Amino acid sequence: MRRFPRLVEFLVLATLAIGGAPAAAAIWNWSTTPATNATADPTINWAEGMSPSSVNDSARAMMAAVAAWRNDISGVNTTAGTSTAYTLTTSEGLNTTPVTGTMVAFFAHATSGTSATLTADSGNTYAIQLNGVAAPAGTLVAGTPYRVSFTGSAWALEGGYGNPYNVALGGLMPSTAPAPPNSSFIVPAGQCISTSTYASYWALMGSPASGSCPGGQFAVIDMRGRVPVLLDQPSGFTAANRLTNSATGCGTSMTSVGAACANGSESHTLSAAEMPAHNHGINDPGHGHPGSFGRVQGNAGADVTTTAELGKNNGAPADTQVLTIANNTTGISTQGAGGGGAHAIVQPTIGINYYLRVL
Numbered sequence: 001m002r003r004f005p006r007l008v009e010f011l012v013l014a015t016l017a018i019g020g021a022p023a024a025a026a027i028w029n030w031s032t033t034p035a036t037n038a039t040a041d042p043t044i045n046w047a048e049g050m051s052p053s054s055v056n057d058s059a060r061a062m063m064a065a066v067a068a069w070r071n072d073i074s075g076v077n078t079t080a081g082t083s084t085a086y087t088l089t090t091s092e093g094l095n096t097t098p099v100t101g102t103m104v105a106f107f108a109h110a111t112s113g114t115s116a117t118l119t120a121d122s123g124n125t126y127a128i129q130l131n132g133v134a135a136p137a138g139t140l141v142a143g144t145p146y147r148v149s150f151t152g153s154a155w156a157l158e159g160g161y162g163n164p165y166n167v168a169l170g171g172l173m174p175s176t177a178p179a180p181p182n183s184s185f186i187v188p189a190g191q192c193i194s195t196s197t198y199a200s201y202w203a204l205m206g207s208p209a210s211g212s213c214p215g216g217q218f219a220v221i222d223m224r225g226r227v228p229v230l231l232d233q234p235s236g237f238t239a240a241n242r243l244t245n246s247a248t249g250c251g252t253s254m255t256s257v258g259a260a261c262a263n264g265s266e267s268h269t270l271s272a273a274e275m276p277a278h279n280h281g282i283n284d285p286g287h288g289h290p291g292s293f294g295r296v297q298g299n300a301g302a303d304v305t306t307t308a309e310l311g312k313n314n315g316a317p318a319d320t321q322v323l324t325i326a327n328n329t330t331g332i333s334t335q336g337a338g339g340g341g342a343h344a345i346v347q348p349t350i351g352i353n354y355y356l357r358v359l
Contacts, residue, residue: 026092027069028099041065068092075105075145083199084113086128086140088120096123098150103158105147111359112140113200118148118155129154137200138169138359141183170204172228173355185355190222193358201358205257221258223354227347231255267342 031037044061068091081087088106114137119125128135135157140146148155167173192213195202208218232254233239243250251262
């Protein structure tokens with residue numbers, strides 16, 4: 001009988017060395033006090049005075065328990081349920097209220113929504129927490145493995161992040177890196193993305209319709225070649241009237257996310273109405289008008305101004321004088337200037353990348 005403790009020790013060490021997992025009562029119910037383990041797990045019978053024929057059954061039961069534990073901490077299982085109410089069937093079969101410290105790993109079947117919970121093996125439902133508070137929407141990403149530990153009142157997520165790089169869901173991150181830092185970010189280039197994979201962001205944006213995107217998708221903003229600016233009338237504020245619908249302004253009412261200035265371009269050709277008021281000066285040093293005129297005097301020496309008076313001379317010859325002025329005209333002209341081409345209106349700009357957090 002002295003060999004049995006050594007055999008048990010050997011089996012435990014061997015199975016732990018290769019990983020393992022328990023059944024019904026499971027490893028989480030085993031005690032660090034050897035004597036207490038006589039009845040800790042009903043599936044294993046290392047009882048005092050046990051018959052030799054029971055040894056192999058207990059050893060195999062221990063192996064099964066360690067294998068189940070191995071499965072549950074290695075992410076073999078995948079959740080079910082919804083994005084806010086996950087369910088999980090473990091290999092061990094956890095208690096209705098899991099033992100504090102119980103740890104399970106799983107692949108998330110859906111990206112988490114707000115205040116997601118986890119129910120293991122039809123037991124009690126507990127919140128999934130990150131740093132002691134409910135994990136923010138998008139913390140768990142579909143198709144990604146996670147591990148949680150039971151605290152006695154909630155499932156604490158191991159090594160997760162609900163706010164990667166301190167950028168909130170829907171926030172933008174300027175970057176000089178050529179690609180997004182992780183799957184929580186995308187390039188905002190107007191592309192269509194899934195309403196289910198990115199359900200939390202879709203809801204945050206007011207669940208927009210698919211529009212030109214296929215069903216089950218929606219478009220993100222297109223920032224390519226555009227400079228971001230705060231809305232002219234942010235929610236809760238009065239309009240600043242700096243970027244308006246006016247023909248002399250943006251050309252678009254900048255009151256909603258994604259609105260783009262219709263008048264925005266990198267160059268502009270001025271119309272006559274847009275040109276500054278001005279005058280063209282004329283330099284005329286003086287000029288003459290060519291021609292001649294005559295002066296006729298009657299016999300009495302008076303100027304004759306009408307045909308009738310000319311007849312009073314009774315046929316007597318009149319004194320006639322003709323004055324001729326030579327042509328000495330100075331020409332006047334105004335010269336047009338300017339080519340009428342478009343001029344650049346781009347501010348000093350440098351190109352970088354922007355990444356949008358959607359998970």
